[in-house]
Amino acid sequence: MMDSDSPVIRRRGGRASVVAARESEKRPRVSTIKYGIRPVEAVTAEQLERIHQASLAILREIGIEFRDETAIRQWKEAGADVQGQRVRLDGEMLMHLISKAPSRFEMTSRDPLQRFEIAPNTMTFSAMQGAPNVRDLQGVRRASTIEDLRNMNRLTQMLPGFHIAGGFTCEPTDIAVPWRHLHINHSSLVETNMPFFGLTTGKQRAEDSIAMGQIVHGKAFMDQNAVMLGHVSGNSPLVWDSTMLEGLRAFVEANQVVLLSPFVLGAANTPADIPATIAQLNAEALAALAYTQLVRPGAKMIYGQYSVSVSMRSGAPMSGMPEVTLINAVIGQLARRYGLPWRTTASQSSAKTFDAQSGYESAIAYMSGASACANLMMHAGGWDEAGLVCCMAKFVADAEQNLLIEKYAQGISFEHFDDALEAVRRIGPGGHYLGDSFTLKRFKDAFFAPEILDYLSYEQWKVKGSKDMAQRCREKAKSIIASYEQPPMDPAVREELDAFVAKRQEEISPSIA
Template sequence: MDTNTTMTRRRGGRSSVVAQREGERIPRLTTLKYGIKPVEAVSEEQLERIHQASLAILREIGIEFRDETALREWREAGADVDGQRVRLEADMVMSLIAKAPSRFEMTSRDPAQRFEIAPDTMTFGAMQGAPNVRDLQGVRRASTIADLRDMNRLTQMLPGFHIAGGFTCEPTDVAVPWRHLHINHSSLVETDMPFFGLTTGKDRADDSIAMGRIVHGKAFMDANAVMIGHVSGNSPLVWDSTMLEGLRAFVDANQVVLLSPFVLGAANTPADVPATIAQLNAEALAALAYTQLTAPGAKMIYGQYSVSVSMRSGAPMSGMPEVTLINAVIGQLARRYGLPWRTTASQSSAKTFDAQSGYESAIAYMSGASACANLMMHAGGWDEAGLVCCMAKFVADAEQNLLIAKYAKGISFEHFDDALEAVRRIGPGGHYLGDAFTLRRFKEAFISPEILDYLSYEQWKVKGSKDMAQRCREKARVIIDNHKAPGMDPATREELDAFVTKRQEQISPSLA
């Protein structure tokens, strides 16, 4: 094991003061309740048409479950199983989904950091899965375990995240068979937050659960959700054994599963928005129903990753209007089923942290928030269609999370009457800058971002003419240099390190 992560970095000077003030000023997000009404893109009649089309797909075409355990369980439940094809009747699907909790709590090593995931709440999770980073020098390169640790340090210190990404960027310098061990280790050491474990196969899922139990205790995890397992489907209409094995491991341990069809519009779905939604929904319903079949009452999230595909290049396109409409309808469907749902918050296809990156991510953020998504995934760092995690953008997105949270809370009338009294006091031609109500309320009434620049041109030049990417990289460096790993009992840390060492000895590092 690399013992560097056990050492507390030296802290001092101006950067320490900056980090301390930021930590004091903005506490980490907890449960966020929506105060806005969701955008609805289709009528009740149109929604019913999509819902019935999804059920027809399940009944007439079916879903392939490429997993012997799942096929056996479906057969025993009375489903029509023909080879790997499973055809499901509507009553069975909907009765199974009705067993799922509509809301559940997630917790962490910090007892104050509990939050609820539910159809009326918003949650932010960091990016996942990038094989490359754009580092603190602005250079694009393959990501390493050191980069992953830095990303987790940023996640821990920035207040705009509820859930650590787990595999925010892939440690490509660690052998693939060992990689999940180091990913989980970093999540547990660098953060005290709920995090994403690994679901790509039973062994990796079991290791994720075992490492969580070392830190949290088995009894605690039996009663509390501290991890999410991201289970991805293979569109069109396939769920495979690798992911289903991970699903079962997580629900058996009372942890959360996120079930996400993977939609590339017009590539693995029809070139039509409502038909794409109908297929996506059928895939999601099949996995959601299976989760309740194998573990009634399991905590689960209706997931989906949706982008359209460029017919010129075949590349995924972020921030497109069709995806915004898909988000709105998925929100309507998930609320119909009484389930929390997930979208992608900050996705971009840009090759650098530029205007395209900002435009696409802003559209994705507002698309999810306006549709009242309950888990805003990839809400930090996503560029190049997920191939790059940009450290500068990660910092900018963390601040955007706070702005989007303020929007999602909606308008409060708590101080409305007092504010109207200020109108009476000031009257025509006056100003409110020195009014007592303004002095009491301005910090909470109108949010004031720090990363976005509002200086005059002359002030900006005096401060070094820094663009946003440079400001974000500098802030990231300050935060990383001042990260303090959350406390962990030395005996627990020793057991966690020993587990990784033992499993590496048991697992061949060879890909053969």
């Protein structure tokens, strides 16, 4: 007679085998993505040189303001022409400094298997940053909270389409501003084990970000490895201010990566002309890139830019415009000329809901960046309403789009070409390939099979509840968050991290005055 426990044992084994099978089918997190496609080039070599020389002329003749005493002192010591806060830079000095920057570097994480390279021939995806609002799991737009940020980090950790956590993916508006950076960093470090964006808005916040990273990763490790990025934004036209420069120095001195991004609102803070806009943007970027190497030769850095055109009707930024696509192409050409990795915005949209406009604009932004061979695809998850909203449903959809874009960027492989041609010979005229041995061998990975996009017949779609894209994505997000497991952390390290946050909150006044 069978033991009464036998059926239970078999059932458990069955469940375990199903779980194991599902785990084995899970896609691993994206690693280094190498471009196999050729970049789109929007201008000729002669036109590119004309833009480059115009940028040098702007810096030589007009100059750029560094509104920071330390930076002014450093530029004077380096021999730049400094008058007040205005710095005029000689082209030879500028390019000599930029030549010191590494063209490629590795990013590391708490998971030793998650290492990837940022370089002129690679692609990297990062979640969005800075939204003060979310469109939540019920599809409701509201101010974002710390719990929303934690959920965004949980999604980032669980979805395979991201290399880098966004850090401040959405703002925890329920926490006092002076304390907010502590909780943003804490969530990045606890909810994910990925490289992440720290805070650069001032010396104190940047140093706290670095200190928290060092608690988790170890100071000696961070002295030798890049685990964090600092996003340093310029004030166009032609200004870099002390708040961001203080953050820049803290990250650079800790051997972490800085992303230097002029902020372009075409026809508002740049001329209403594409090549002139690019020349100004490039001048601003070159000045900050050179300054980074003045602070620490060999510092890891990324040529950044955020570019949108401005509606002449409302004054609002417009995503997905052809002018931005052209700017991306030329910035890619310039960055490759300087031997530097560069960033673009991958999934930007001005839409007020997760609708057709959101999809159209984001698709254009994705293809614009990928076709120009951008190296850091920022905001590749959740961006709507010109960055004022992080949409949880769209975040899930974008994560899948990242995987589609990855396959596009890698280009065409000829690894199986000869075997596939043999299949053509076997099948011949009038046949089909569905049962052919080559198809059976290759069908799982020959063509990407999205999970979120719907390819059912209308009748099948109705039977399954007639769910639109947003509804399917919200359900997927809920499921992912419900199954989330926090990555392991040494309890002593977690205790030290928590104690640091508590101590700094005691030291920093919560008043924003």
